[in-house]
Amino acid sequence: MIIRDIQVGEISLPLARPFKTALRTVEHVDDIVVRVVADTGEVGYGEAPPTAVITGDTKGSVACAIREFIRPNLIGMDVEDLDGIMKRLHSCILKNTSAKAAVDMAIYDLWAKRWGAPLYKLLGGARTSFRTDITISVNPIDEMVADALDAVSRGYDILKIKVGKDGTGDVERIAAIREAVGPDVQLRVDANQGWTPKQSVAIISAMEDRNLNIELVEQPVKAHDIAGMQFVTSRVYTPILADESVFSPADAIDIIQKGAADLINIKLMKTGGIHQALKICDVAELYGVECMIGCMLESKLSVSAAAHLCCGRSVITKADLDGPSLCSVDPFTGGPVFEEALVTMSEAPGVGLSAIPCEHWS
Ligand SMILES: C[C@H](N)C(=O)N[C@H](CCC(=O)O)C(=O)O
Numbered sequence: 263m264i265i266r267d268i269q270v271g272e273i274s275l276p277l278a279r280p281f282k283t284a285l286r287t288v289e290h291v292d293d294i295v296v297r298v299v300a301d302t303g304e305v306g307y308g309e310a311p312p313t314a315v316i317t318g319d320t321k322g323s324v325a326c327a328i329r330e331f332i333r334p335n336l337i338g339m340d341v342e343d344l345d346g347i348m349k350r351l352h353s354c355i356l357k358n359t360s361a362k363a364a365v366d367m368a369i370y371d372l373w374a375k376r377w378g379a380p381l382y383k384l385l386g387g388a389r390t391s392f393r394t395d396i397t398i399s400v401n402p403i404d405e406m407v408a409d410a411l412d413a414v415s416r417g418y419d420i421l422k423i424k425v426g427k428d429g430t431g432d433v434e435r436i437a438a439i440r441e442a443v444g445p446d447v448q449l450r451v452d453a454n455q456g457w458t459p460k461q462s463v464a465i466i467s468a469m470e471d472r473n474l475n476i477e478l479v480e481q482p483v484k485a486h487d488i489a490g491m492q493f494v495t496s497r498v499y500t501p502i503l504a505d506e507s508v509f510s511p512a513d514a515i516d517i518i519q520k521g522a523a524d525l526i527n528i529k530l531m532k533t534g535g536i537h538q539a540l541k542i543c544d545v546a547e548l549y550g551v552e553c554m555i556g557c558m559l560e561s562k563l564s565v566s567a568a569a570h571l572c573c574g575r576s577v578i579t580k581a582d583l584d585g586p587s588l589c590s591v592d593p594f595t596g597g598p599v600f601e602e603a604l605v606t607m608s609e610a611p612g613v614g615l616s617a618i619p620c621e622h623w624s
């Protein structure tokens with residue numbers, strides 16, 4: 263199965279509600295999509311969201327990296343030579359992890375189709391379904407409480423609550439949500455780098471003192487502030503999860519060896535795809551650290567690739583794959599079934615999606 267072409271397109275899907283974090287507000291999934299065409303006529307699909315404030319990638323940079331660097335390096339390669347393809351993909355251009363992720367997942371889609379198996383089975387086959395959380399955007403308290411109750415009424419039992427925009431109100435936000443949803447709903451908190459190290463310790467300690475029973479706190483401080491992450495992790499009981507601080511397997515080793523986090527959030531858009539994400543899984547497993555699989559504002563296309571990774575590897579014990587549920591429409595056919603909190607794998611070969619809503623490929 264030889265790679266004949268790598269084509270780029272765009273998709274735009276409205277979100278059901280504006281998505282608000284300490285870093286940004288977004289109303290649409292506006293992503294680059296990729297299709298890798300093989301000589302057999304088989305096609306593999308991928309997607310890259312331009313999350314400039316986290317990965318540094320824009321739509322223009324993703325399209326340019328694929329067209330001018332990745333495409334000329336991969337055309338003519340045999341999909342069976344997965345290792346060789348991945349070496350070229352990751353050496354033909356530095357960084358540009360979202361562009362690499364889109365192409366990587368399209369190649370894995372084709373590779374699994376080549377072997378006639380659903381991708382998750384070839385990645386390890388640890389499970390066939392899992393539950394994801396859903397994100398509650400940072401807003402005035404009443405709105406967040408209403409959103410949390412709405413999510414629970416739709417069957418979500420894990421909520422990921424965005425905070426970090428104004429540290430002073432965050433304990434009250436979480437307390438109000440806990441009171442509204444009761445003790446049985448799991449609450450995880452994501453500050454998206456919005457607190458200082460000292461503020462983090464104060465806020466998390468206050469949540470502990472009030473018995474708010476928080477499962478974990480994600481990325482309390484700036485991504486580059488590993489000493490700050492370590493400061494927080496060593497001073498609170500609540501587990502700390504590194505998100506923006508970990509892109510690569512080397513980042514994961516550094517964070518774990520320094521005791522700067524208890525858990526790692528793997529996102530394909532940070533690692534540059536499944537190939538590197540698997541290395542983080544291996545590192546984490548060696549050190550006995552559990553992982554979350556997360557997503558950016560992505561459609562069902564790329565979130566499905568992440569779902570396959572989640573079902574492949576048992577070290578991934580938590581999922582934040584709510585991208586498809588945050589969109590107001592689902593124009594895709596095939597692939598894993600996203601029924602609110604429950605995600606169930608399909609047995610179709612590859613990632614499983616068969617129709618992509620993009621009219622212009624080039
Ligand atoms: C969408 C997902 N639940 C999420 O919250 N991801 C964010 C980053 C999303 C973005 O800004 O595109 C995170 O975990 O930090």
Ligand SMILES: [Mg+2]
Pocket residue numbers: 452454480481505506527
């Ligand atoms: Mg996060």
